[in-house]
Amino acid sequence: MNENAFKFSVLMTIYKKEKAEYFDRALESLENQTVLPTQIVIVKDGPLNESLEDVIKIHAKKFRNVYTVISLKQNHGRGYASKIGIKHISNKWFARMDSDDVSSKNRFELQISAINKYNKAYPKLAVIGGQISEFMDDASDTVGYRRVPQEPDRIKEFAAYRSPINNPTVMINKEALLAIGNYSELNVLEDYDLWVRFLSNSYTLINIPDVIVNMRVGNGMYKRRGGMKYLNTYIRQKRIWKGQGIGTNKTVFLSSIAMMGNILFPSSVRKILYQKILHK
Structure with missing residues (x-):
């Protein structure tokens, strides 16, 4: 399958304490991909400040048929907001993106290539993740990496001790996610919980070796x-x-x-x- 013919969505949650300039940069990194998403779903987890609202308006105006914006009346946390966002995902596969991270330009190209490569070998393929670099203020100033295992067996072994997937890097099969009950409403460890539920239901998780997201840490x-x-x-x-x-x-x-x-x-x-x- 041609990567450019592969339709997928992006899911992002945002709440009022995020910084508008970080959010703007994160959206730019989605819009400048070598393979573009056909849908970007943004869940506003409670009322936002004017600066964040302006960022959404500017980007949604540039890509009118791509953005879907959902508003929650109050802040519930990322797990709940993600669960609501899934209802609006229109494609079989969707990517996660944090509102202050920066995706590498070829992130989706690499992940779609991996999906096409592993789909036949693993009929229950549910997640394709990757490696992350970390930065504090300047995206070009890397302060660390979080490297996770690539092969399904190693991922399951690693999960017994630590989260085996870098959440901001993932592409997820929506059908598989719904089959295990969607996101939980945990306010912490909701991503780790998700990987465990996939694994315990015999789904396959794979990480590619490439650094595909530059993650902001502070x-x-x-x-x-x-x-x-x-x-x-x-x-x-x-x-x-x-x-x-x-x-x-x-x-x-x-x-x-x-x-x-x-x-x-x-x-x-x-x-x-x-x-x-x-x-x-």
């Missing part, structure tokens, strides 16, 4: 990965996932201990840990 990200609420959710979900066949008592114990140590670190130390060790 102090806020490291703060969000701390606190007792995050730890309690993590341990509870690990136990649930073990019951779904992903992990063992040993992996639950080891990963929970590791996360407990991570939670106890101040965000400044957590930042160094992620950048120098986990995402080197």
Whole structure:
């Protein structure tokens, strides 16, 4: 199949605390792809500020038949907003994109090529992800990478300890997603939960070796990965996932201990840990 004949959508959620200039750059990276989406669905997760609204208006006006904008009356979180957005996806495959990241110019070309390559070998192919580079302020100043395994068997092994997919990079089969119950309404770990549910239902997940998204990281990200609420959710979900066949008592114990140590670190130390060790 010709990549240019492959129709797909993009799903993005946005809420009022995002920065308009980051959002604008993220949309530009979608619109300048070597293979363009036929639909971009933006879910406004609660009322937005005027600057963010202006960004949507400008881009939607340039690509009138591409943008679908959904407005939620109040902020519910990314999991719920994504679940609502799925109802408006018109194609079999859709890509995820965070509102402050930058996709590489050939991201979709590479992923569509992988879908065409692996579809016959894996009838239950559900997700094609990839690698990410990370930056703080300047997109050209890389501070780290998050590399994840490529092969289905390695992905399942990795999932017992850590999330095996970089969420901002994925293309997802909508039919497969609905078959496992759509996105959950978790406010944290909703992406990790999704990969586990795919795996526990015998779907195939694959990561390509290429860096296809430049992910913006900042102090806020490291703060969000701390606190007792995050730890309690993590341990509870690990136990649930073990019951779904992903992990063992040993992996639950080891990963929970590791996360407990991570939670106890101040965000400044957590930042160094992620950048120098986990995402080197």
